Amino acid sequence: MPQAHADLIVVGASAGGVEALRDLVAGLPPDLPAAVAVVLHLPAGGTSALPQIIRRAGPLPAVSARSGMPLTRGRVHVAPPDHHLLVVEDRFVLSHGPAENGHRPAIDVLFRSAAIAGGPRVVGVILSGVLDDGVAGLVAIRTRGGTAVVQDPDDALYAGMPENALRHVETTHVRPAAELGPLLAGLVRDPVGVTAAPPVPARLAQENRIARDLRGVLEVDAHMIGEASEYSCPDCNGVLNEVEPDSLRFRCQIGHAWSAEALAQAQGDAFEKALWTALRTLEEKASLSHRMVETARGWGDQRRIDRYLGLAEESTRAATVLRDFLLSSLSRSRDESSDVESTGL
Template identity: 55%
Template sequence: MAQGHDPKGNGEPQRDLVVIGASAGGIEPLRTLVAGLPADFPAAVLVVMHMRAGGTSALSMILDRAGRLPAVSASDGMPLEPGRIYVGRPDHHLLADPDRLVLSKGPTENGHRPAVNALFRSAAVSAGPRTVGVVLSGALDDGALGLRDIADRGGTTVVQDPHDALYSGMPASALRLVTADHVVPAAAIADVLVKVVGQVVELQDAAEPSPSMVLEDKIARDGMRPVRRRTGNHDVALEFSCPDCNGTLAEVEPDSGAYRCRVGHAWSQDALLTAQDDELRRALWIALRSLDEKGALARKMVSQALDRGQDALRERFGEIRRESESAAEVLRQFLLSIEDTTESAS
C-alpha cells in the first residue's frame, strides 16, 4: 500500500487508508459504520478507541461480527491490506507506516495510549492525501489535532454530527479546528466512505508534513525526548506542569494549542484544562481530609488538657479545633457545589 491501493488497475494512487477514532459512546457508531461497509471495500481501516492500559479489549471481535470485513487486533509489523479492519490494543499507540502497522509504547497523549491524535498524525505523515480520517463520539478533544494534520496534508475528513453523538466533545472539538469535508450521522458514514475511498489523489500536489508534525510522529513512535522547542532565535517558554509526570510542558508551536513535556507526554489545551481541574479537585479533597484530621486531633488534645486541668492548653487547642472545623466546613460545601456543577454539566 506504499503508493496507494489501485483497485481499478490504472496505476494511479487512490484514497486507501481509513483511520477512525472514538471514545465514550463510540461502540454503537463503530458497529453501525462497519456494518455498512461492503466486502470488497478497497481500503485498510484502522480503529482506535480509548481503553484502560491494564485492561483487555473485545472490540476487534465486536467489529468482526458487525459487518462483512474481517476485524483483527493489531500486531506490530502486521502488513496493511485493503478490506481489513485493524483495531488498536490497550496501552499501545496504533500507528500507520506506508505498508505496515506499528504498535508503540510512546508517551501518552491527553492521558491516553492508544490515542486518536497519534494514529491520525501517523496516517497524515505516511499516507498524506490517501488518508480518510473519521472522528466519532467521545468526550474532550482527542482526534481534533490529528484530523487537522490529515486535512493539512490533503486527506479527507469525516466527523459524526455532534447532535447524533452520545458524547459530542470529540466531534465538536474536531469541528472547531477543521472545516470537515463531511459532517453526517453515524448511519451515513459508511456511505460517505464508500464514495470517497478509491478516488484518485494527486500526491505531487500534497503539502509536505510540517517539521512539527514529523517530530510529533517520531515521538509517538519511539519516545524521542524533546528538550526545548525554538521559534526563530527564541526558546518557547515552559509554562505548565504535565499531569502525567509533573514535568514542564512546552507548546509545540506558538498558538498551536498542543503541548509536550520533556518526557514526551502530549496534551491539548482542552484536555490539559480538564486534567488541571481534576488535579485541583483532588488537592482540595486532600486539604479537606487534612483539616478534618487536624480538627479531630485538636479535639482529642482538648479532652486531654481538660483531664489534666491545663486550661491554657485547652483554650489553645480549642481554638485550633474551631478554626479547623470551620475551614473544613467551608471547603466541604465548596467541593460539594463544584461536584454538583460538574454532574449537571455532564
C-alpha cells in the same frame, strides 16, 4: 498525474464512541478496498473487547493490532489498551510512547502517523467524544492531502470532539454515524492524486518520532519542540513548550503532549484532587484535636483544653466549607456531562 485510491481509513472515538463505531461498521461493505484502524480511549489495564464488538456489528473481521502487522484491506485493526497505534509505511507499529492529551492510545498519534505514511490515500474520521483529541491529527491528514470526515455533532452522544474538529478542520463530510459506512465505501473508491501530497512538515515528523520511540524525545531539543510556556505538564510537572501558538498545543521535554482543552481539564482534575486531600487533612486535624482535648482534660489543663477546642472548631468549619464546595462542584460537573466516560472495553 498518477492516480490511486484512498486505502486507509483511521477512526478516532472516545465517550459514546462504541455506539458510533457499531453504526459505522454496520454500513461498511464486506469487500471494502481499504484497511481500517481504530483508536478508542481505553483505560490502561486489562484487555479490550472492542474487536469482538466490531465483528458482531458489521461484515468486516476485526483484530487487536500488533506491531509489524500489515495494513490489510477489508479488516479493522484496533489499538490495544496502553499502546499507541502508528502506521509506518505499509505496517502497524505499537508504541509505549508518551501519553498525548492524557491518553495512550491517543487519536492524534494514529492520525499523524497515517498522514505521514499515506498522504492523500488517508481518510480520517472523528466520532463521539469530549474535548479535542484527534483535532491536531485531523489537521495533519488534511495538510497532507487526505480527507476529513466528522460525525454530525447532533448525532453524537458526546459532541465535544466532533464540534472541535469542525471548528478547526476544513471538513466537507459531516454525517450521522449510521451514514458514515456508505460514505466511506464511496470515498475509498474515488481516485486521488498520489503525487499531489505536500511534503511532511518538520514538526509533524518530530512529533511522530516522539510518539513512536521514546528515544525520539532525546533527539529533540527544547527549541525544536517550541518556546517554553508558563505552564507545567500534569503528567510529569516538567515545563511545557508551546508547540503551536495559534492552536494552543503544548509538549514537555519528556514528550507528553496536550491541547489547551485537555490541559485545562487535567489542571482542573489536579486542583480537585488537591482540595480533596486538603479536606481529608482538615478532618484528620479536627479528629486529632478532639483527642488532644480529652488528654488535656485528664491533666486538668484548661489552657490546653481551650486551645485544642479552638483548633478542632476551626478545622471543622474549614472542612465543612470545603466539603460543600467540592460536592457542589461535583454535582455541576455531572449535570454538564463533562466527565469522560470510562469504559471496560
